[in-house]
Amino acid sequence: MDIKSAAEQLADQARRFSVFTGLTKPNPYDRFILVMGMTGSGKSTFISRCTGKDVLVGHGLYSCTDSIDVFDFNLNGRRIYLIDTPGFNDTDRSDIDTLSILASYLGASYANGVRIHGIIMLHPITGNRMSGSSLRNIEMMKAMCGFEFYNNVAIATTMWPDTTLYEDTGTLENREAELVSDQRYFGALISRGATVFRHNEKGIKNSTEEIDSGRNIVSHLIQQCEKHVPEVLQLQREITEQRKTLGETGAGIAVARDIHRAKREHEEELRRIEADMKRELAKTNSAYAANLQELKQDIEKQLRKSDREKQALRNSMQDLHHREEKIWEQRIEQMDKQFREQIAIKQEELRDMESSLDEVRRDMAQQTQDLQVKKLVAAEARNYERKIAETRKKLAAREKELRNKEEQVKQARRDAARRQSLHEKERVSSEDMQREIIVQEIRHELAAKEKKLLDMEQSLEKVRRDMARRSKHSHRKARTANDIEKRESNVKNARKEVEQAQDAHKKFSGRKAELYNGALGGVASGVASGVVAGALAAGLVCTVM
Structure with a gap:
């Protein structure tokens, strides 16, 4: 990316965050849509085609965040905000971290009066079977939403191959039929009102058909929210009004189950390894003993990680805000360092020339x-x-x-x-x-x-x-x-x-202050609003009782 436009991009990114988190009051006709799906499902490409902006650049060297981002564009006279969310079951980020990010920003957004008008769930049709990552993202989306009906959810299968080159379309159609009918997959969502789309069905990259396909999906959700008032995400109510900790939310409980199950498995494995280390073979075979010691250290490391994740589940919305605050401070400091390094490199190149x-x-x-x-x-x-x-x-x-x-x-x-x-x-x-x-x-x-x-x-x-x-x-x-x-x-x-x-x-x-306030000001304001809302809700309950 050209360094000349880096500062302008950062300021624009702060502006979008400010609107999404409610620090800047959005227009009543603005619409906010979550784009969800596992890593590699095509979220960034989908948003790029809809907005006409390079989302990969938005996640590049001079990006405020590498976890969640907001992109906007005009559609039929409305300003549409697409929220690019991190996927669950990711190799580079734990589910606790992903949930913490979503709870922090979605909680602040709701507390400041911003509503989510729709959700687009992307799934690559090219997968031979429903992977653990796909199932995990569906499970976490349900836990976050907690909807009775899913009329404002669009399920879009992505990565359809070029039909002029791909002959085995029957296999893909059979796979799609299984996805939409099986209750373990998308069947339960569809039976409660979700709509299925084939995004860019002809598989022609960078085409007007691909752009129209993405925008048609967005248009459908805009029409749906006019017919069906969007429900508030369960995660938003829990973290703000009910003032639950992350581990007490429905999504947090789903993550906690996996943490507890993984911890039990690690503890059992550790006991087996320790028992093996006491056996005669481990005492006489140094290579075998060293291998056991290495396995033990790895299991102990995983157990320490489980303990940290259990601790993270105790975080309230205030704790999540402080966590994001530290992350943003580090990120802004890192960006400042990157600017200085780029200047130093260019100055050295100039001196050589x-x-x-x-x-x-x-x-x-x-x-x-x-x-x-x-x-x-x-x-x-x-x-x-x-x-x-x-x-x-x-x-x-x-x-x-x-x-x-x-x-x-x-x-x-x-x-x-x-x-x-x-x-x-x-x-x-x-x-x-x-x-x-x-x-x-x-x-x-x-x-x-x-x-x-x-x-x-x-x-x-x-x-x-x-x-x-x-x-x-x-x-x-x-x-x-x-x-x-x-x-x-x-x-x-x-x-x-x-x-x-x-x-x-x-x-x-x-613009450091503008950048910092634009992103975190909304979260801080949301924390305060959430505390007030929680207190009012508690007072109302006491009054009724």
Whole structure:
């Protein structure tokens, strides 16, 4: 979820809780419907389709509660509130905890004048048989309601497969027939007025048919509550007017039976384990003894849990309020911590991006400097090439001159050989020596020029290697220019996200009281109203007696 809208979502969640618990007076035309069913029956999906809101987001990181939530939408001019309730027989939450949550909010809601106008009970048709979880949720729903008639209850089978792909529809229809006829399942509710629906019967996900199906079920309950005045839930009367503890309510008694039965079973198992530990085998077999000890510790842990649950059954509505108060305080503190952690993460990401951007900018500045040097090096290379060309040209001319001189010396020697006069020989010898001196000078000059040429060629090669290296870097610069633009955009977006996160946390901090009061204010008010109602009821009884 976008952190920018987290604070707004929390405030909206508080508003919905405030209306549901009666702290904010609802409109007389508003309707409140419980959505019940075991975990995995499709409650969140059903509510999402009806309301057009992402219920999974509502239960996400920035959610006030992970147990019960309220979602609203408009239907035919009415504001409908769907209460997403936790399921019983859940692996992550005990039935005592689930009942405590429902008793706390439903009790406060009733005490503050808010009525439940209908109940939608969801059941997945895909189950091969009625599971213990399904039976448990049906049993607890009956215990909470205590209705004589169930005209305001809709039973909706969910998770029907796509009829274009699923061939064995007969099996599902037979399963449905068993569910609606067997008194252990939904038969008893249907015989007392409950209505059965196939939700999204064609099995097409995210379709208009799925949305219409859910809203048709809600519309049916709205029509039913116009014909049949909704009864008050037995749990609501017991916890507020009769001021019963949780364990004294009908639903609490049903849970207590299971607790007592489980405790007896654990105690019997513990006695068997302790007896086995005294036997000779346990004394001689260390592995067997260790296994027994581990089993004993597990049973003792379960017994301690049973004791805690028995203690929880003694809770009154005031106790339930204090329990929820602590949970909300912890949750708000946790959300504040989550906001701060998200801000810290985004700030760290921003610092990393800025550091990387600075490094790229330094690299690009260095490359720009290298480019300027490269131009100077290229000019130097051209100068070397020009000088080398000139030197080679001069060297070639001198080499030609040397060959001519050497040829003249050779020719003079041949001519001298033909002339035998002494005077002529002396003259030729003198001229020959002069030519030889000239030749030697030319040779020395050529050697010097060749050495200079070699030095210039080596310098040119060095300059060319430097040019090649800088040319390679120039390609890198082209990539870096594009990269730096992208990085600057990322940094800009990261800064914006940090600012949004900080702004969201600021709004959240400013609305902590609103959030807390919106949810718990109604419960606290309901506790006070319940105490007054209970006192009035008791006084009326005394007066009558």
